[in-house]
Amino acid sequence: xxxxxxxxxxxxxxxxxxxxxxxxxxxxxxxxxxxxxxxxxxxxxxxxxxxxxxxxxxxxxxxxxxxxxxxxxxxxxxxxxxxxxxxxxxxxxxxxxxxxxxxxxxxxxxxxx
Amino acid sequence: xxxxxxxxxxxxxxxxxxxxxxxxxxxxxxxxxxxxxxxxxxxxxxxxxxxxxxxxxxxxxxxxxxxxxxxxxxxxxxxxxxxxxxxxxxxxxxxxxxxxxxxxxxxxxxxx
Numbered sequence: 001x002x003x004x005x006x007x008x009x010x011x012x013x014x015x016x017x018x019x020x021x022x023x024x025x026x027x028x029x030x031x032x033x034x035x036x037x038x039x040x041x042x043x044x045x046x047x048x049x050x051x052x053x054x055x056x057x058x059x060x061x062x063x064x065x066x067x068x069x070x071x072x073x074x075x076x077x078x079x080x081x082x083x084x085x086x087x088x089x090x091x092x093x094x095x096x097x098x099x100x101x102x103x104x105x106x107x108x109x110x111x112x113x
Numbered sequence: 114x115x116x117x118x119x120x121x122x123x124x125x126x127x128x129x130x131x132x133x134x135x136x137x138x139x140x141x142x143x144x145x146x147x148x149x150x151x152x153x154x155x156x157x158x159x160x161x162x163x164x165x166x167x168x169x170x171x172x173x174x175x176x177x178x179x180x181x182x183x184x185x186x187x188x189x190x191x192x193x194x195x196x197x198x199x200x201x202x203x204x205x206x207x208x209x210x211x212x213x214x215x216x217x218x219x220x221x222x223x224x225x
Contacts, residue, residue, distance in 0.1 A: 056210055
């Protein structure tokens with residue numbers, strides 16, 4: 001049983017297109033996150049939702065829009081893709097009130113041509 | 114500006130040797146996490162350090178936290194090839210939001 005699963009694992013697309021990444025967790029956690037890892041392995045937080053409420057919204061272009069239909073799901077939609085959006089996007093979940101660690105998905109590698 | 118720096122960025126060491134990775138962060142945090150990432154893989158949680166003076170050990174790895182110095186260390190004892198990976202520290206901010214800010218990462222290569 002995969003605890004945090006992301007789909008798709010790979011996306012290759014042209015500049016200007018729109019794409020979505022989906023994330024689901026079966027750990028019963030109340031908080032989910034999106035992180036971006038660039039080519040130099042630097043990890044940057046983008047968004048976080050707690051029980052469907054947006055609680056972290058870092059300085060991210062508004063072409064990126066997260067949505068959380070319920071606390072087990074967090075999706076990321078990206079409009080008008082740019083070359084600089086190429087990265088690995090990681091979804092994670094945690095049970096915040098227990099100060100627990102984040103559990104990460106396997107990542108979605110996005111390549112913009 | 115919040116900064117989390119790891120030292121060294123790259124570490125090549127021989128099997129059997131000991132070494133320490135340092136994690137310095139610019140803004141006070143009372144919680145810090147260590148993660149491991151293998152090439153092309155996800156991040157795996159290694160240690161959760163929840164208070165000043167916390168020390169955790171698992172196998173050949175030991176992590177400690179000094180919140181007053183804003184410093185955490187990851188000590189490797191008698192390294193083996195299987196420990197080769199990238200290691201990240203991540204202090205937590207934002208209280209209940211548990212926003213982890215990741216360090217620059219340390220790429221560890223253990224040579225046989």
